[in-house]
Amino acid sequence: MAGRISIFIEFELIGDVDAFESIFREIVDLNRQAGSDFAYDFFRDPAEPERIFALESHADAGALGAHFERSFPLLQKAWACARPVQTRILGDLPAPMAERMRQNGVTVVPWWMGR
Secondary structure: OOOOEEEEEEEEEOOOHHHHHHHHHHHHHHHHHOOOOEEEEEEEOOOOOOEEEEEEEEOOHHHHHHHHHHHHHHHHHHHOOEEEEEEEEEOOOOHHHHHHHHHOOOEEEOOOOOO
């Protein structure tokens, strides 16, 4: 069940975009300092500036779990600025973690091909 985990998140901006950006820069710095193998990419459509899209990648489910533990207080601050509309985790998660994600409205999509 090991393998890279990707996450797609669509946010609806409900607060200050500068605060949202600042918080995610803190999250990135925090995880880099911890030596985490991850990537964040953010996109914002000029035609719909209230929509922010994020692509996130982690080495495996363990790295994703560690990221959540480290980042949770900052993530809560970010969610005060931009509400997650849709979240999809792409990759294999341990059953308890996948169930916890589903209980929080996250769609978990397991590996299918290309491994």
